Amino acid sequence: MKVAILGCGGMGNVHAFCYANMPDVTLVGVCDTDFELAQELSQKTGAPAFTSFEAMLSETDFEVVSVTLPSFLHKEYTLKAAEAGKHVICEKPLALDLEDAEAMIRSCEQNGVRLFVGHVVRFFPEYAQMKQAIDEGKLGRVGVAHAKRIGSHPGNLRPWFYDADKSGGVIADLMIHDIDFFRSAIGEVKSVYGLNQRVNDIDYALVTLLFENGAVANLEGFWGYHGPFQTAAEIAGSKGMTAKKAVLCKSARPLPIQKTDGSPKFRKVRDLTAPMNWNYLISFNAFEKEANPL
Secondary structure: EEEEEEEHHHHHHHHHHHOOOOOOOEEEEEEEEHHHHHHHHHHHOOOEEEEOOHHHHHHHOOOEEEEEHHHHHHHHHHHHHHHOEEEEEEOOOOOOOOOHHHHHHHHHOOOOEEEEEOOOOOHHHHHHHHHHHHOOOOOOOOEEEOOOOOOOOOOHHHHHOHHHHOHHHHHHHHHHHHHHHHHHHOEEEEEEEEEEEOOOOEEEEEEEEEOOOEEEEEEEEEOOOOOOOEEEEEEEEOOOEEEEEEEOOHHHHHEEEEEOOOOOOEEEEOOOOHHHHHHHHHHHHHHHHHHOOO
């Protein structure tokens, strides 16, 4: 299957690395209005670089496009891709409001293409094991869950993150991982309580989810922390509890290197992207079989 990447920043590189490790997937184009970013990713992958989506559409043939642009551009380019007959894998958040998300879904349905969102946390082994424990009844009736996700403010590297109208802030961009996981593991949410405070480079949120089955989850999200990126989650039920905690070093990422024959390649420093590979592999299988993902 031929795939293209629209947006060559951090997540564009992650998608490219994942595709490079997937069988039967060929990256045929990378695009960014910042041509230096597009060229850098082109050199790593061997795929041609473009500065406009329209040029990439006309000059190369692909079936799927990864939309790894800033969040406020997701709707515009998902609609363009759908109208061009391309399947879409869109980074989270899908959109910054419900109306835009519904318009994106509707456009993909009307144009007969598939739309998937890059919610990868549910595929991480620790989280998958937590859900499995619930599904197998090992925890009994779920009562209380907690999660936190904290790290430095991404606006320090990409200023658009400081504009909540463009990024959605810490809830829509970061906490959404834990919202998605708890909905997949525990069920649908009946009511939500929350607070969010933004001061300079601090964006802090506390959210409580009350689920239809009576369970309660407390979520914490924090941009502006001066230590390493950290995540934690725990779920307690009538028979027991399960928990995980992780502290990630910023340098633990795949690094691009050049092979002696001049061809591009990625070197794994620590394989943090394996669950993402599985996420995108499921998406491609769904494209081919016209099925729904997990």
